[in-house]
Each structure stands twice: as C-alpha cells, then as structure tokens.
Amino acid sequence: MPNERLLLIIEDDAAFARTLSRSFERRDYTVLLAANQEEAAALLEQHNPGYAVVDLKLKGNSSGLACVQMLHQHDEDMLIVVLTGFASINTAVEAIKLGACQYLAKPSNTDDIEAAFGHVAGSAEIEVTARSTSIKTLEWERIHAVLAEADFNISETARRLGMHRRTLARKLEKQRVK
Template identity: 40%
Template sequence: MDNTSLIIIDDDASYRGVLQRRLAQKTEFEVLTFASTRAALQHTSRLRCHGIILDMMLAGESGLDAIGQLKQHFAPTHLIMLTGYASIATTVEAMRRGATDYLAKPVALTTLLQRLLASEVAVTSISPAVTLTPAQLEWEHIQRTLLDHRGNISATAKALGMHRRTLQRKLQKMSPRG
C-alpha cells in the first residue's frame, strides 16, 4: 500500500473508537480520528492519506461542506461519506463535491474495507430502473429541498408549504433507521 493512514471524522466518540480499533486490527494503516473537520484540518501529519471516512452530520458543521477542504489538505485516494440519513439528493451532492463513495450507517466493516481497499475503480453494472413508492418520492423531495436550504428546517418547511413541526415529524417518521 502506498498510502499509510486512514482518517475517521465523526462526532460520535464511541462509534469513532470502535471503527478505529476494527480498522487498525484489519489493516496496516495508521488510523487517526477526529471529532470535527476543523480538528482534522489542523493536523499536519507527514503520512500520506489513503482514505477519509467522514460523517455527514457533525455537531455544528456539515461533512458535505468540508469535502473540498479535506481533499485539498490530505489528498486522499478515497473519501467515504457515512450517514444515517441517506437519500439520493445527498448522495449526488456528496459525489458532486468530491466524495468517492457514500454509505449508510450502520455499515459492515467488510463493506467499508472493500471500498477502501479496492485496487481499481470497480465497474458497476447498470441495474434495471426501480420505481420509487410515493413515500420514497416524498422523502427524496424533502431531502432535496432540505439540501437546497442548507439544512434549515424553517426555510425548508416554508418552501414545501407545510408547518415546521409537520416537517420535523415527517423527517423523524420517514427517516431510514439503521
């Protein structure tokens, strides 16, 4: 392996610790962890960075907004966005900003290792079109609008023509559990 470090950025200390231990056991990488993108960007390690595992929803900041800076600072081979709130809109946005992969939490360690250790870009076969249910279409529309309004619930609710509390209930009820 020509790159020697992995960086985990997640504000959940227990998740970050478990992931660090498991990756350190299964790979030869030095695994560095940070609770925020700000802390990671202050790190000036001389190690080359093979990959960054970045949580999308960090306390007080968005992982999406930090992708460009992280890529410029560390030049990782892989930048994997992890989220508990996966949607097509945020997947597209993460990839547009430079993420190499996007995975929903919880993610199996084997899946994460496959993505991190892929020696070449895998060619994925095109799967047949999947028809979304009305609930899935509504979820995607809400997520796109939420992304357009930079996570602002009040502005999103106004744009969707619903009360803020109604939107919050829908987000909680419709949220993919995992």
C-alpha cells in the same frame, strides 16, 4: 489505491468514532480522529492520510460535504467514503462530485467501508430496476435535499417546504433511513 494505511475518520459521535477506529486498527490501519472540519484541517497540516471516512451530518457549523471538498483539495488521490443516516440522491451526487469515491448509508460496518475503498471505479454491470420511484420516495428525497440546503435546520426546512415544523419532524422520524 494508496500504499499508506493512514485513515482519517471525521465523525462527531465519539462512541461510534472509537468503535470504528478500533475496528480499523485491528486491520492494520493507523487512525486519526476528528469531530469536525476544523479538527480535520489541523490534522492534515501534519499528516497525509490515504483514506478518509466522513459523516455527512456533523454537529455545529461543520458539514460533511465541506469536509469531503477540503480532503479532496488536500489530496486528489485520497479515497473518501461518506457515511450517513440521512441518505438521499442529492447528497450522494454532491459527495461524489466533491471527491468522495463512495457513499454509504448507515448502518455500515468496517467490511462495507473497506470494500468501498476497493470499489472506486464504476460498473456498467449494475442492474437497473424496472420499478419506478414512488411518491413517498420522491417526497423523502425532496425533504432531504431541502434539509441539506438549509444546513439540517428543521425549522428552516419546514419553512422552505411550506409545512409545519412538527409535521416535518414526524415525517423524518417515520421514515428514518436504516
């Protein structure tokens, strides 16, 4: 685990970023905030954080997965946790491949994130469920995989899935990940 308690938070929701920042500062972290990949890259020119928390879905052209890749290229030992309200198996696998040590669905609190920093190694002791994946879960994961491929563009995702944009919007609203 890195000795330096310098944490970079890449989050475009300013209120959530401030709350998370204050919470980590109370735990003796020094926190840097960035709203997108460009701001994070500028901070990396002057700082070398040992930890990072990255939101998967950022506004504009910035992608959380691209941020994870950039952070891992900057420092392979950096512990990176991805937070998302749009959890899917596809994005979780890609985040880990790109260098994240953990992937957490929102809402996650500071305790969850700090525990994720400490739980870097995998565990063979995790219980495998006997229940098979439901059709709804498979549909949900497919929608989110295509959504990520389309850079979170609802219209383009609906076109690729062959469904009406409003139908897709209703599906996304109905099964919001909590």
